[in-house]
Amino acid sequence: NAGVTQTPKFQVLKTGQSMTLQCAQDMNHNSMYWYRQDPGMGLRLIYYSASEGTTDKGEVPNGYNVSRLNKREFSLRLESAAPSQTSVYFCASSDTSGPPPYEQYFGPGTRLTVT
Amino acid sequence: GNSVTQMEGPVTLSEEAFLTINCTYTATGYPSLFWYVQYPGEGLQLLLKATKADDKGSNKGFEATYRKETTSFHLEKGSVQVSDSAVYFCALKNSGGSNYKLTFGKGTLLTVNP
Numbered sequence: 001n002a003g004v005t006q007t008p009k010f011q012v013l014k015t016g017q018s019m020t021l022q023c024a025q026d027m028n029h030n031s032m033y034w035y036r037q038d039p040g041m042g043l044r045l046i047y048y049s050a051s052e053g054t055t056d057k058g059e060v061p062n063g064y065n066v067s068r069l070n071k072r073e074f075s076l077r078l079e080s081a082a083p084s085q086t087s088v089y090f091c092a093s094s095d096t097s098g099p100p101p102y103e104q105y106f107g108p109g110t111r112l113t114v115t
Numbered sequence: 116g117n118s119v120t121q122m123e124g125p126v127t128l129s130e131e132a133f134l135t136i137n138c139t140y141t142a143t144g145y146p147s148l149f150w151y152v153q154y155p156g157e158g159l160q161l162l163l164k165a166t167k168a169d170d171k172g173s174n175k176g177f178e179a180t181y182r183k184e185t186t187s188f189h190l191e192k193g194s195v196q197v198s199d200s201a202v203y204f205c206a207l208k209n210s211g212g213s214n215y216k217l218t219f220g221k222g223t224l225l226t227v228n229p
Contacts, residue, residue, distance in 0.1 A: 004158070031215050033216065040221060041221060042204065042219040042220055042221040042222050043159075043204070043217075043219045044219075045216050045217075048215070048216055050215060058216060090158055090159065092159075094215060096215045100147050100166060100208065101147035101149070101164055101166045101208055102147070102208055102215050103149060103161050103164055104161075104217060105161070106151075106158035106159040106160070107158050108157055108158045109157075109158050
């Protein structure tokens with residue numbers, strides 16, 4: 001049981017390049033999330049998917065797109081990377097099909113640097 | 116809207132010292148409350164949780180009590196170890212609705228010296 005996995009672990013991009021961060025979970029969770037973590041800012045929600053086939057914006061969606069490919073996979077795409085998107089990106093999942101509290105389980109993160 | 120305020124770090128303690136990390140929140144209704152821990156180079160792990168007033172969450176010697184009257188969920192441990200060095204995040208999940216997102220505090224870095 002791998003939990004939540006993310007690829008790649010590290011990535012360096014030049015300004016304007018595009019890339020997709022991959023996330024998969026094997027816990028049969030229906031909800032998945034993408035966060036970014038910046039020093040002194042805590043975690044901020046970029047996008048989330050409450051169920052397969054649906055996605056919604058979080059606090060900081062600008063410059064990102066997401067795809068909920070199936071129940072297991074939720075990808076995050078940067079179409080034209082900017083230095084302000086240098087951050088650590090975390091994917092998370094939770095089972096929201098039953099009663100709360102809906103704790104989230106996190107992947108190990110992707111450290112992205114945009115030069 | 117929802118918000119979580121936790122004490123600024125960094126916090127530096129000696130092994131076996133008592134730990135308190137303060138967390139207060141603003142939310143409507145009856146949120147669920149969480150503490151997450153992030154060890155160096157890793158993702159966040161759920162440490163403990165509480166879903167209603169006066170609930171006490173506990174795990175690995177850590178405890179936190181959901182205090183609705185003071186809107187607080189302070190994290191405590193009686194005797195810290197070097198292996199507890201990490202960043203600790205307080206978070207809340209609002210009750211009801213279809214929005215399942217967590218609201219996080221900014222994190223508190225704890226360093227425990229031998």
